[in-house]
Amino acid sequence: MDTMATIRQTFFQECEEQLNETETGLLALEIGEADAETVNAVFRAVHSIKGGAGAFKFERLVRFAHKFETALDRLRDHRMEPSPGVMKIMLRSADLLADLVREAQGQQEVEDARLQALSADLAGLSEDEAPAPAAASDEGDSFGFQPLTLSLDGFAPVAAMQDWRIFFRPMPDLYRRGNEPARILRELAQLGAVSTRCDASALPLLDAFDPNGAYLAWTIDLATAAPRDAVEEVFDFVRDDCELTIETVAAASAAKDEAANGDGLDFTPLTIDLPAPEAAATPREKPKPEIAKLETAKAEAPVSQTIRVDLERVDRLANLVGELVINQAMLSQSILDAGLPRACKAFDDLTSLEQLTREIQEGIMAIRAQPVKPLFQRMTRIVRELADMTGKQVRLKTEGEATEVDRTVFEKLADPLTHMIRNAIDHGLESPEERRAAGKPDQGEVRLSAAHRSGRIFIDVSDDGKGIDRARVKAKAVEKDLIAADAQLSSAEIDSLLFLPGFSTASTVSDISGRGVGMDVVRSSIQSLGGRISITSRPGLGTTFSMSLPLTLAVLDGMVVRVADQTLVAPLTAIVETLRPKAQQVHRLGVETRVLADRGVFVPLIDVGREMGYRDDEADPTLGVVIIVESEGGRRCALIVDAILDQRQVVIKSLETNYQHIPGVAAATILGDGRVALILDIDIFVAGASAHAQSPLAAE
The missing domain is CATH 2.40.50.180 (CheA-289, Domain 4)
Structure with a gap:
C-alpha cells in the first residue's frame, strides 16, 4: 500500500470517530443534556472532517461540511437555539455527512437532490437567524457581522472584501502533535486569494540542524470576504503551538511605518477598533516558561496513549493464542500420560503455564473487544428515518453503551438489531392518536440496552407500545398453515411463531415490513453466533426481544x-x-x-x-x-x-x-x-x- 493510500485510510478511520462524536453531541443537544463544551466538540468534529477532506480534494464533502459547521457556529455563539426543528435538520445533516464520507470511500453515492435540499435547509437556518445590518443613525454606524467596527461617526461602510496579513511561526510541538503547516495554508486558500512568503532565515547549517526543531515562518496576505472569526478558525487546533499574528494590511503597514519613522508623524492616524473574539485581536503573548510547562502538563495528563493496529494482525494473534491453548492442553495430557506424581515440580509449572495462557488469552480478547456504542448510535438514524416514514413520534433510549463484545460478534449484530428496531416501530408502537386514546404520551419509546452477565452479553430491544396481539398472531399462523387450527399453544409458544419463516401480521407489503422475512432472519443470525433470542410481551404495555450472545467466538x-x-x-x-x-x-x-x-x-x-x-x-x-x-x-x-x-x-x-x-x-x-x-x-x-x-x- 502506498503512503498516500495509508494516509487516506487513516483519515477515514478518524472520520468514523468524528462522526460518532457528532452523533453523540447532537443527540445530547436534542434531549437538552448538553453544555457549551458539547457544542464545541461537535463543531470541532465537523471542522476536522472538513479539513481532512480538503487535503484529499473531496469537494462535495468539504462544501457540505462547511455549511454544516456554519450552522453549528451559530449554535455555539448562541445566535440560534437548539429548537426541535433546528435539531431535526442538524441530525439529518449528520446523517448526510456520514453518507458523504462513505461516498468519498467509494461505498455509495449521494443524490444531488438530497444534498442540495439539505444544504438549502442549513443555509435557511443561518438566514433565518442572521441579524440584519443596522441602518446608519445619528449615533454612528453598526455593521453587526462585519469584522471591523469603525470608531468615526458617519464613516462609509467598508467593502465586502478585506485584506489580512498573517504571521505564522510554528513551534516544535506543532509538528510533534501531527499537525502540518501546508494543510493550514491550503485551508486559508479556501477563504480567498492568498499570497505567501516563507522566512527561512532561521534555518541552520546541516551540522547544526535539529530534526525535531522548527525553523520556518510564513507571512500570508489574504484577501477574503470571510469574517475574522473564519480566519482565526483555521488556526484553532494549533493556536497553542505557534506564534500567530492576524491583523489588517492597513494596520500592519501603519505599524511598519511607525517603526521606521519613529514618533515624528505630522498627522493623526485613523483609529480602527477590532472587536475580535477575546485575545484573538492582538498577537498571542508567549507565556512564561513556567506557565507554559504547567499548561502543557495539564493538557497532556488525561490523554491515553493508543495506536492503530491492522485487524488482520489482531486476528492472527488471536489464532496463535488459540493454538497456544491447544498446545498447553497437549502438554498437560503428556504429563498425565507419563504417570508423574502430582507433587512433582512439573505439575506446578504446568499450573503456572495454564494461568499465564489464560491471562494472555483474556488480554487478546480484550484487544478484540469493542463497545457497542457505535452500533447503538447507528440505530438512531434508523429510528429517525422510520419515524418519518410512519408518521410516528419515536425516541430511542440506550443503556450500557460501554458494554464490550468481540469484534466478530459486533459485526454480525447490525442486521438483527435493524430488523428488531423496524419491527418495534412499525408493529409495536401506536400512532400518536392511538397513544393519546390509551393514555400514553404522543412520543413512543424504543429502548436498547446491553449488559454482561454470566460470561455472556445480553442485548434487549423493547418498546412501550401495544404489545403482541396473540389472538391475531395465532389466527395468521393458522391462515398460513403454519400450525393446526386446534393447536393448544401457551403465550410463549404463540410469541415464538413470530420467528417462523414466512410469518407476518402486516396486512400490506411496504418498504418497512410485510414480507415475512425479518424476524426469521433475526433468529437465524443470532443462532449462527451461538446465541439465543426470546420474546416477552404484555398487552398494552409493550414488547421486549432479549438476545443472549457469547462474549467471544474464540x-x-x-x-x-x-x-x-x-x-x-x-x-x-x-x-x-x-x-x-x-x-x-x-x-x-x-x-x-x-x-x-x-x-x-x-x-x-x-x-x-x-x-x-x-x-x-x-x-x-x-x-x-x-x-x-x-x-x-x-x-x-x-x-x-x-x-x-x-x-x-x-x-x-x-x-x-x-x-x-x-x-x-x-x-x-x-x-x-x-x-x-x-x-x-x-x-x-x-x-x-x-x-x-x-x-x-x-x-x-
Whole structure:
C-alpha cells in the first residue's frame, strides 16, 4: 500500500470517530443534556472532517461540511437555539455527512437532490437567524457581522472584501502533535486569494540542524470576504503551538511605518477598533516558561496513549493464542500420560503455564473487544428515518453503551438489531392518536440496552407500545398453515411463531415490513453466533426481544464428558448442576419419555448418546452422570452422559466452515491428545425437551 493510500485510510478511520462524536453531541443537544463544551466538540468534529477532506480534494464533502459547521457556529455563539426543528435538520445533516464520507470511500453515492435540499435547509437556518445590518443613525454606524467596527461617526461602510496579513511561526510541538503547516495554508486558500512568503532565515547549517526543531515562518496576505472569526478558525487546533499574528494590511503597514519613522508623524492616524473574539485581536503573548510547562502538563495528563493496529494482525494473534491453548492442553495430557506424581515440580509449572495462557488469552480478547456504542448510535438514524416514514413520534433510549463484545460478534449484530428496531416501530408502537386514546404520551419509546452477565452479553430491544396481539398472531399462523387450527399453544409458544419463516401480521407489503422475512432472519443470525433470542410481551404495555450472545467466538470454558466412547464438550455457562440420580428419582411418561425428579420439579431426561446416534440402547441414568442444563428462557433438561472427564478452556473451531452443520452440535475443538471433540448445542437439546417441560408433571 502506498503512503498516500495509508494516509487516506487513516483519515477515514478518524472520520468514523468524528462522526460518532457528532452523533453523540447532537443527540445530547436534542434531549437538552448538553453544555457549551458539547457544542464545541461537535463543531470541532465537523471542522476536522472538513479539513481532512480538503487535503484529499473531496469537494462535495468539504462544501457540505462547511455549511454544516456554519450552522453549528451559530449554535455555539448562541445566535440560534437548539429548537426541535433546528435539531431535526442538524441530525439529518449528520446523517448526510456520514453518507458523504462513505461516498468519498467509494461505498455509495449521494443524490444531488438530497444534498442540495439539505444544504438549502442549513443555509435557511443561518438566514433565518442572521441579524440584519443596522441602518446608519445619528449615533454612528453598526455593521453587526462585519469584522471591523469603525470608531468615526458617519464613516462609509467598508467593502465586502478585506485584506489580512498573517504571521505564522510554528513551534516544535506543532509538528510533534501531527499537525502540518501546508494543510493550514491550503485551508486559508479556501477563504480567498492568498499570497505567501516563507522566512527561512532561521534555518541552520546541516551540522547544526535539529530534526525535531522548527525553523520556518510564513507571512500570508489574504484577501477574503470571510469574517475574522473564519480566519482565526483555521488556526484553532494549533493556536497553542505557534506564534500567530492576524491583523489588517492597513494596520500592519501603519505599524511598519511607525517603526521606521519613529514618533515624528505630522498627522493623526485613523483609529480602527477590532472587536475580535477575546485575545484573538492582538498577537498571542508567549507565556512564561513556567506557565507554559504547567499548561502543557495539564493538557497532556488525561490523554491515553493508543495506536492503530491492522485487524488482520489482531486476528492472527488471536489464532496463535488459540493454538497456544491447544498446545498447553497437549502438554498437560503428556504429563498425565507419563504417570508423574502430582507433587512433582512439573505439575506446578504446568499450573503456572495454564494461568499465564489464560491471562494472555483474556488480554487478546480484550484487544478484540469493542463497545457497542457505535452500533447503538447507528440505530438512531434508523429510528429517525422510520419515524418519518410512519408518521410516528419515536425516541430511542440506550443503556450500557460501554458494554464490550468481540469484534466478530459486533459485526454480525447490525442486521438483527435493524430488523428488531423496524419491527418495534412499525408493529409495536401506536400512532400518536392511538397513544393519546390509551393514555400514553404522543412520543413512543424504543429502548436498547446491553449488559454482561454470566460470561455472556445480553442485548434487549423493547418498546412501550401495544404489545403482541396473540389472538391475531395465532389466527395468521393458522391462515398460513403454519400450525393446526386446534393447536393448544401457551403465550410463549404463540410469541415464538413470530420467528417462523414466512410469518407476518402486516396486512400490506411496504418498504418497512410485510414480507415475512425479518424476524426469521433475526433468529437465524443470532443462532449462527451461538446465541439465543426470546420474546416477552404484555398487552398494552409493550414488547421486549432479549438476545443472549457469547462474549467471544474464540474460546469457551467447557466440561469434557464421555458418551459411548466419544468425547464431547458441554458449555460450562449452561450447566446448573451434576448428579448421580437414584432409581426412585427417574419416572416414565409413556413409552419413550423419562423425567427426573429434582428439587421438587420434573425435568425431561435426554440420552445424549442415543440422540447423537452413538448407540441404539437406552442408557441407564443411575449408572452414569446426569448434567442439568438450562436455556436463557429458564427451561431445563437433564443430559445423560457416561462420565465427566475434565473441566477446561477449549478453542472453538467452526464446524460449518470446515465441514457442515450437524444438529445438536454447536462447534468443535481439539483436545490435548490431538482428538477432535464436538461441542454440544445445549439449546437444541432443551428445545427438543420443551414438550415434556410443558407437561403437568413438570410444571413448577
